[in-house]
Amino acid sequence: MQRTQVAIIGAGPAGLLLGALLHKAGIANTILELHSGEQVLARVRAGILERGSAELLDEAGVGRRMRAEGLIHEGIQLSFGGQRQRIDLQGLTGQSVLVYGQNELCRDLMDDRKAAGLTTHYEARHVSLHGLGEPRVVVRYQHLGQARELACDYIAGCDGFHGVSRAGLPASAYHSYERGYPFGWLGVLADTRPPADELVYAQHERGFALCSMRSRTRVRCYIQCSLSDRLESWSDARFWRELKSRLDPVTAAALEPAPSLEKSIAPLRSYVTEPLRFGRLFLAGDAGHLVPPTGAKGLNLAASDVRYLARALTEHYRDRSDAGLARYSEQALRRVWRAERFSWSLTRLLHNFPDHNGFDQRIQQADLDYLMSSRAAQTVLAENYVGLPLTE
Template sequence: MKTQVAIIGAGPSGLLLGQLLHNAGIQTLILERQAANYVKGRIRAGVLEQGMVDLLREAGVSRRMDVEGLVHDGFELVLNGQLSHIDLKALTGGQSVMVYGQTEVTRDLMTARADAGGVTLYEARNVQPHDMKTDRPWLTFEYQGERVRLGCDYIAGCDGFHGVARQSIPAQSLKVFERVYPFGWLGILADTPPVHPELVYAKHPRGFALCSMRSPTRSRYYLQVPVQEPLDEWSDERFWDELKSRLPGELAQRLVTGPSIEKSIAPLRSFVVEPMQYGRLFLLGDAAHIVPPTGAKGLNLAASDVSTLYRILLKVYREGRVDLLEKYSAICLRRVWKAERFSWWMTSMLHEFPEADGFSQRIAESELAYFIHSEAGRKTIAENYVGLPYEAIE
């Protein structure tokens, strides 16, 4: 088998890259370890930066998002029981974010790829890249009981933190930066109306809380819990009671509770590898970097990686600009580290750290109060939240 760009992973980054390249007449083949229904069922983030919204529109997969997605012009920060509005639109010159679940993005991309005749091989096992440092890389994998060899020009590793793409790069060729946080997010999904029209990020002595949503009738809520907290100790009733205790009274009274349709605990970490490429293998999304979900940057960083690689490959195939290939990592990492900083800052400001002394706690409260009550501080929060601009490929 042969293709121009082999993509490992059929999550949103792999599918989006595949759709953009397919529309540009560049042949792709996507290999995915899991079954299609498993990929469709993964519940993830749901806040899209303006840059990702524009990229989905460019890929021609925005029809349902533009109808069902919720445009948010701001969000709320809670400190000492008081809500403070961050007016994204006013502070950034008209930019906003879109609330539209990653699950829905994935479904839209899967449908678009099938309609376009793009090839995705689900349940492709034991994928392994070879000769990545040459101009003729190739992959081997097992599919429907047969061993297959796939020749290609380039390999895009969109297979997540635990995927084979990064693991195929010699360890001595990568530098790893990591911070693991001593808490996780206990999240539930419920078919209840959101407690507030916009997202609410709450700092509380009992721990952080987030009120989010997927639609006007489906809510997503999170609580900070110890990283080793047993999930089975959290009944729905206990969750709702704890959430109410961390919200301002006016919100707690309005909260509509109901049975959870999904419940899980996600650990928090910051993680970056440098460089994000090895020869003709390029790492995208979680394969190269992880951010705490506090700043809503994970999926959006993957989209900016996709945009960068897509625009580089366009110039490679159309203009012969192979010199741009070696710039991929540096371009991506400039934006990655800025998003890592913002996610780290939001996490540090809003969460309770078990090892923090009284001085550190007061400093964090004072810093957050300064940013909330300063127009310059609110503008800094807003421009990072809506997403920094993508770097031009020249």
């Protein structure tokens, strides 16, 4: 039987970042990942980092390329009513955000882990967790066709919404809060110049749109779509045409269509599991909660979960104190719910809901008008977008 101090389920950004921080603290850890490393890197996900998340990557020792290649954004653009207006993040809060793709972040963490000689088992199948309430827990899995066991002190479930960590728990062990949305996002990745220097969020009668980027030559653009839509119905030409129709004239004119490198449809969901601790299992990132991507909070919530958990585990092994572990769930959930509120409110502000009547639409327009005429309202949006302070 293998032995480690912390078993980490999932080699996404949460699991990899936790592994890096624990290694820096001298805590042995092993990562088990269902997919191959190539599949992990192929995931097209978030690309907006709050300052606290970027600093955590620096702390883990993997921030060099992020700092060299990431794009600092001091504002975001809102497009509605045929106009484009700017929210000055830096001027309103004194902070900015950093654009750096999640797959690049994972690449940096994977390279660092490999260079340090740390153990990651990719394509680990049939993972199951045992003895969560016992002094020693065991993870059973299959790797390279062989049944294996990994004994450990604690397990970090970082394997996402569909992972085994939460799915293996009895329904009575937790309570879930969920809200689905009656639409999805159709996203396209393409090598072309972004139509603006900052992200453009568009509210339009035809639906929401977003012009985001991964670099100065690669864009990630989205449009609100029906949950019944199918990818085969959306040619590149149709996507770019629909996107342009939802943008203000200046942004639309600057948009340069290009062949798609990746195209996908993702449903939107708000979801929270309470608590985030079950004996010796701790959930982090999407394994414990999901937010609509509108507020760019998913990756950043994973980072803050990992920050709290890494510090709690370090305190346990270094100081023989379990105070941090005892308050992990409450501490992480306080930040989770604030991000859930912001993501929900921004989604409600910018999307078209099929059940909205004329009154609802007028209220939405009034909210947008108020936002653009009130520095106080813009400050609230900016404070949440750049990231609320991390509690100690």
